[in-house]
Amino acid sequence: MRPNVQAAKDALAHLDIETSDAAIRAKSRDFFWYSPVLKDRLDHIEADFVVSPKSEAEVIEVLRTCYEHDCPVTTRGAGTGNYGQAMPLAGGCVMHLQRMNAVKKIAPGRVVTEPGVLLKDLDAACKEHSGQEIRMFSSTWATATIGGFIAGGSGGVGSCTWGSLRDLGNIIRLRVVTMEAEPRVVEFRGEELARVSHAYGTNGIITEIEMPLAPAYDWVGMFIETDDFMDAARFAEELANEDGILIKLATVFEAPVAHDYFQRVKPYVSPGSNLVGLMVAPHSMDGFLTFLGRRPEAKLIYRSDDHAWARDPGPVFEYGWNHTTLRALKVDPSITYLQVRYGFPEHLNLIERMRNELSPEVLQHLEVLRENGKVMFAGLSLVKFTSEERLDEIVRLHEEAGAMIFNPHRYTLEEGGRQSVDDRQLAFKREADPKGLLNPGKMIAWDDPDWDYKAMYAYPKMQAAE
Amino acid sequence: MRPNVQAAKDALAHLDIETSDAAIRAKSRDFFWYSPVLKDRLDHIEADFVVSPKSEAEVIEVLRTCYEHDCPVTTRGAGTGNYGQAMPLAGGCVMHLQRMNAVKKIAPGRVVTEPGVLLKDLDAACKEHSGQEIRMFSSTWATATIGGFIAGGSGGVGSCTWGSLRDLGNIIRLRVVTMEAEPRVVEFRGEELARVSHAYGTNGIITEIEMPLAPAYDWVGMFIETDDFMDAARFAEELANEDGILIKLATVFEAPVAHDYFQRVKPYVSPGSNLVGLMVAPHSMDGFLTFLGRRPEAKLIYRSDDHAWARDPGPVFEYGWNHTTLRALKVDPSITYLQVRYGFPEHLNLIERMRNELSPEVLQHLEVLRENGKVMFAGLSLVKFTSEERLDEIVRLHEEAGAMIFNPHRYTLEEGGRQSVDDRQLAFKREADPKGLLNPGKMIAWDDPDWDYKAMYAYPKMQAAE
Numbered sequence: 001m002r003p004n005v006q007a008a009k010d011a012l013a014h015l016d017i018e019t020s021d022a023a024i025r026a027k028s029r030d031f032f033w034y035s036p037v038l039k040d041r042l043d044h045i046e047a048d049f050v051v052s053p054k055s056e057a058e059v060i061e062v063l064r065t066c067y068e069h070d071c072p073v074t075t076r077g078a079g080t081g082n083y084g085q086a087m088p089l090a091g092g093c094v095m096h097l098q099r100m101n102a103v104k105k106i107a108p109g110r111v112v113t114e115p116g117v118l119l120k121d122l123d124a125a126c127k128e129h130s131g132q133e134i135r136m137f138s139s140t141w142a143t144a145t146i147g148g149f150i151a152g153g154s155g156g157v158g159s160c161t162w163g164s165l166r167d168l169g170n171i172i173r174l175r176v177v178t179m180e181a182e183p184r185v186v187e188f189r190g191e192e193l194a195r196v197s198h199a200y201g202t203n204g205i206i207t208e209i210e211m212p213l214a215p216a217y218d219w220v221g222m223f224i225e226t227d228d229f230m231d232a233a234r235f236a237e238e239l240a241n242e243d244g245i246l247i248k249l250a251t252v253f254e255a256p257v258a259h260d261y262f263q264r265v266k267p268y269v270s271p272g273s274n275l276v277g278l279m280v281a282p283h284s285m286d287g288f289l290t291f292l293g294r295r296p297e298a299k300l301i302y303r304s305d306d307h308a309w310a311r312d313p314g315p316v317f318e319y320g321w322n323h324t325t326l327r328a329l330k331v332d333p334s335i336t337y338l339q340v341r342y343g344f345p346e347h348l349n350l351i352e353r354m355r356n357e358l359s360p361e362v363l364q365h366l367e368v369l370r371e372n373g374k375v376m377f378a379g380l381s382l383v384k385f386t387s388e389e390r391l392d393e394i395v396r397l398h399e400e401a402g403a404m405i406f407n408p409h410r411y412t413l414e415e416g417g418r419q420s421v422d423d424r425q426l427a428f429k430r431e432a433d434p435k436g437l438l439n440p441g442k443m444i445a446w447d448d449p450d451w452d453y454k455a456m457y458a459y460p461k462m463q464a465a466e
Numbered sequence: 467m468r469p470n471v472q473a474a475k476d477a478l479a480h481l482d483i484e485t486s487d488a489a490i491r492a493k494s495r496d497f498f499w500y501s502p503v504l505k506d507r508l509d510h511i512e513a514d515f516v517v518s519p520k521s522e523a524e525v526i527e528v529l530r531t532c533y534e535h536d537c538p539v540t541t542r543g544a545g546t547g548n549y550g551q552a553m554p555l556a557g558g559c560v561m562h563l564q565r566m567n568a569v570k571k572i573a574p575g576r577v578v579t580e581p582g583v584l585l586k587d588l589d590a591a592c593k594e595h596s597g598q599e600i601r602m603f604s605s606t607w608a609t610a611t612i613g614g615f616i617a618g619g620s621g622g623v624g625s626c627t628w629g630s631l632r633d634l635g636n637i638i639r640l641r642v643v644t645m646e647a648e649p650r651v652v653e654f655r656g657e658e659l660a661r662v663s664h665a666y667g668t669n670g671i672i673t674e675i676e677m678p679l680a681p682a683y684d685w686v687g688m689f690i691e692t693d694d695f696m697d698a699a700r701f702a703e704e705l706a707n708e709d710g711i712l713i714k715l716a717t718v719f720e721a722p723v724a725h726d727y728f729q730r731v732k733p734y735v736s737p738g739s740n741l742v743g744l745m746v747a748p749h750s751m752d753g754f755l756t757f758l759g760r761r762p763e764a765k766l767i768y769r770s771d772d773h774a775w776a777r778d779p780g781p782v783f784e785y786g787w788n789h790t791t792l793r794a795l796k797v798d799p800s801i802t803y804l805q806v807r808y809g810f811p812e813h814l815n816l817i818e819r820m821r822n823e824l825s826p827e828v829l830q831h832l833e834v835l836r837e838n839g840k841v842m843f844a845g846l847s848l849v850k851f852t853s854e855e856r857l858d859e860i861v862r863l864h865e866e867a868g869a870m871i872f873n874p875h876r877y878t879l880e881e882g883g884r885q886s887v888d889d890r891q892l893a894f895k896r897e898a899d900p901k902g903l904l905n906p907g908k909m910i911a912w913d914d915p916d917w918d919y920k921a922m923y924a925y926p927k928m929q930a931a932e
């Protein structure tokens with residue numbers, strides 16, 4: 001099997017094809033550079049061409065043609081993924097879905113949409129139609145697509161109430177095109193959703209999505225300050241456990257994150273300020289203020305519906321999830337991060353322990369998450385990067401303590417997840433992508449079933465750096 | 467202080483006053499007869515007159531006039547309470563709020579209403595206006611008022627998601643009229659709500675209510691059958707812990723409740739069938755069926771949106787909460803019930819233990835409830851009544867095991883609750899009802915601060931039985 005990329009490109013010339021080198025390079029890149037580890041390895045990667053289909057029929061044509069010519073296809077939503085999910089490791093075709101952005105149907109509790117719509121445009125359509133919005137979104141709401149969120153993301157703003165994308169009920173239906181001599185269109189629901197959601201587009205292209213909706217409210221964004229870090233963590237947890245107070249975000253930042261990295265917050269805090277960022281439904285504000293009144297250790301320093309800050313800080317969710325890392329990186333390029341699971345009921349103990357052992361080299365940034373009905377924390381800890389060895393050591397310290405790590409410094413599904421093969425995804429890849437042309441290099445189980453995970457995987461067919 | 471009831475009645479003659487003896491008797495009664503203990507003690511109780519104010523101004527007039535003549539006032543919503551909450555123990559005036567039923571304002575996430583509207587009419591107005599409904603309702607939705615629910619109830623259908631009425635955020639604002647020489651109108655929010663909510667109208671009359679709303683969906687009612695009781699309990703708990711599956715009800719019935727007491731269900735079950743009753747959002751049905759598919763021990767026997775039952779069983783929620791007792795009572799008048807708290811994390815162990823010790827004298831009926839963010843169970847156990855002594859013994863067995871009992875065979879706030887004075891309610895009664903004329907006999911702390919709860923309280927000024 002020798003890719004004939006030029007032949008594929010020629011055969012697709014009647015579609016919307018990107019020709020400028022600069023544009024091809026830009027559309028070959030995502031946010032992999034968040035990770036110094038990935039930056040070292042992926043910076044040179046580039047596709048041979050970029051095509052932007054406008055319909056499912058055109059997606060089918062791209063896949064059929066590339067299959068015929070053995071040309072790799074890496075799908076792109078908006079390229080905001082930060083594990084290199086959308087990097088075309090073997091070159092070939094980047095299939096950019098920006099033009100497939102129609103919202104097709106909105107009903108009470110559900111929306112049917114094409115994959116390429118931006119999360120913010122999807123929400124705008126649902127709000128306009130009937131005061132609804134998606135249950136959860138990546139903090140890249142303003143720039144990311146719904147298809148990329150489902151294929152490459154895991155949860156985010158709203159997960160404090162609704163859990164993660166992978167939880168039953170958080171995706172209703174996916175329509176998927178396979179990469180075969182004659183691509184098939186299949187519809188997945190229920191157990192079958194796990195085949196292609198969070199599969200990085202390695203085993204099928206999602207062309208239609210049905211998602212559950214929740215009511216859209218004018219969420220009140222807030223910042224709460226505490227002197228003691230564990231007070232901030234407890235505040236967030238206890239608030240999330242108030243069943244009658246509806247929230248969409250509860251995020252906790254260890255000092256001095258707010259002071260050092262949140263420029264517009266800085267004038268209102270000190271280096272010792274720990275911060276809780278919140279989104280609360282307006283009709284829950286009375287209940288929230290009552291809750292707050294019981295906790296003199298917590299001080300409300302900002303609320304989006306009523307403040308006198310000289311410069312508006314923007315949406316509070318753009319301080320949380322992976323935006324925290326982005327803000328820190330902008331100020332201090334040596335910052336990177338880890339993703340940690342602090343599971344119920346040991347979450348607070350684990351957090352306290354990790355902080356005692358590692359602060360300030362590792363600064364705590366926590367996101368309230370629901371898992372199996374319980375409030376717990378996802379950590380997106382900020383790490384002062386020194387070397388890959390030290391980073392691996394920090395990972396090890398967490399794992400030994402019982403805090404599971406999802407390593408964001410790896411570009412494969414397995415290494416970024418639980419270090420094990422997802423058999424459902426692998427089985428479906430065998431059916432749907434027999435030539436292994438979809439987003440090559442991202443599923444170790446496909447390339448090298450006996451891989452033992454002791455070292456970082458290096459995709460053998462990766463484009464050589466010049 | 468000698469009540470001059472006739473003078474009060476005469477002074478109010480220009481209002482809507484009930485004159486027929488039969489009507490007065492009917493409006494002096496609630497569902498106290500659920501309890502054989504209360505039936506023995508309250509059956510003879512009757513008001514002297516019934517007045518139905520049409521506005522807050524008329525409420526004020528009734529309270530001012532009755533205050534002047536030392537006439538007791540017991541407020542009535544729809545009289546569906548089942549602890550004798552609305553029984554006018556000292557006679558006098560029953561103030562019936564059925565005419566104060568205007569829904570005043572509906573906005574995203576909230577409604578402002580008068581107290582006398584039926585729960586079902588309130589929901590109809592909110593649904594019609596903007597596809598919304600109240601977060602939780604008593605299973606007497608079709609017959610009870612929102613004012614009576616707040617003053618006399620505690621939670622119900624929806625509490626599996628939103629917790630109880632008492633939880634922060636589940637009531638936004640109450641407007642209350644006091645009973646003084648010149649009644650005052652006060653507005654309560656936040657911490658102050660606890661003064662009058664669930665106070666049986668002993669310290670103020672609620673004339674306006676602001677409640678949070680949730681989206682209204684065409685909930686799918688279902689019955690699930692299992693052979694093993696604990697399988698049914700686990701099914702309900704695990705479903706409620708699925709963060710992505712939106713439910714409004716999860717209720718569990720030990721065999722042979724479904725077969726013996728649910729007439730329209732009977733043809734489809736056997737005496738050994740344990741049953742789970744559910745309400746699931748339509749857009750969560752895919753997720754739910756996936757959940758169900760993982761549990762071969764559970765069999766879906768009815769879904770409201772797709773069934774071939776000869777006789778429609780009606781809303782599934784009318785099998786749950788206190789409707790279970792009602793259905794059992796209709797078949798077997800010797801049945802009564804207890805209210806039990808099976809708290810997280812010991813809930814399943816406690817349930818199993820109580821069942822081993824007491825079934826079938828006590829049959830388990832469980833309601834999934836959220837408390838402090840955790841899924842647990844409220845028990846509304848069906849009890850085969852033999853004697854008051856045995857009932858007290860059963861209460862004791864629960865309490866010794868660590869399962870708290872809210873005794874529904876008592877008509878006072880304290881004995882139906884945690885057997886302790888609510889200082890906030892008592893303090894507000896001192897301010898708002900200095901003569902002690904509001905719903906007399908329901909707050910022991912007012913009548914007899916030194917009462918020791920060893921025996922059942924007997925209100926000394928209760929009307930003598932003829």
Ligand SMILES: Cc1cc2nc3c(=O)[nH]c(=O)nc-3n(C[C@H](O)[C@H](O)[C@H](O)COP(=O)(O)OP(=O)(O)OC[C@H]3O[C@@H](n4cnc5c(N)ncnc54)[C@H](O)[C@@H]3O)c2cc1C
Nearest residue numbers: 077078079080081139145147148149152153154201206322
């Ligand atoms: C600052 C920042 C904050 C972030 N916060 C979050 C967060 O809160 N939660 C979170 O989950 N992620 C987060 N991310 C990661 C990422 O932004 C999100 O997952 C985002 O939703 C990805 O969408 P995208 O359109 O950019 O997808 P892309 O990056 O373009 O694609 C992601 C993956 O999905 C595949 N893909 C895209 N579309 C399809 C399709 N239609 N069919 C099949 N495969 C497809 C791609 O091949 C790629 O493997 C963050 C990233 C950054 C940089």
Ligand SMILES: Cc1cc2nc3c(=O)[nH]c(=O)nc-3n(C[C@H](O)[C@H](O)[C@H](O)COP(=O)(O)OP(=O)(O)OC[C@H]3O[C@@H](n4cnc5c(N)ncnc54)[C@H](O)[C@@H]3O)c2cc1C
Nearest residue numbers: 543544545546547605611613614618619620667672787788
């Ligand atoms: C079959 C059955 C099922 C039930 N299920 C539930 C359930 O699921 N959950 C639950 O919580 N309860 C339940 N109950 C109890 C009761 O039906 C509810 O609490 C109901 O909401 C009471 O409303 P109501 O209008 O009938 O109030 P009423 O019975 O008329 O009054 C209740 C109490 O509130 C006072 N009151 C009424 N209106 C006002 C006002 N405006 N201001 C001040 N005080 C006032 C009355 O004086 C009385 O003390 C059930 C009862 C039955 C018989």
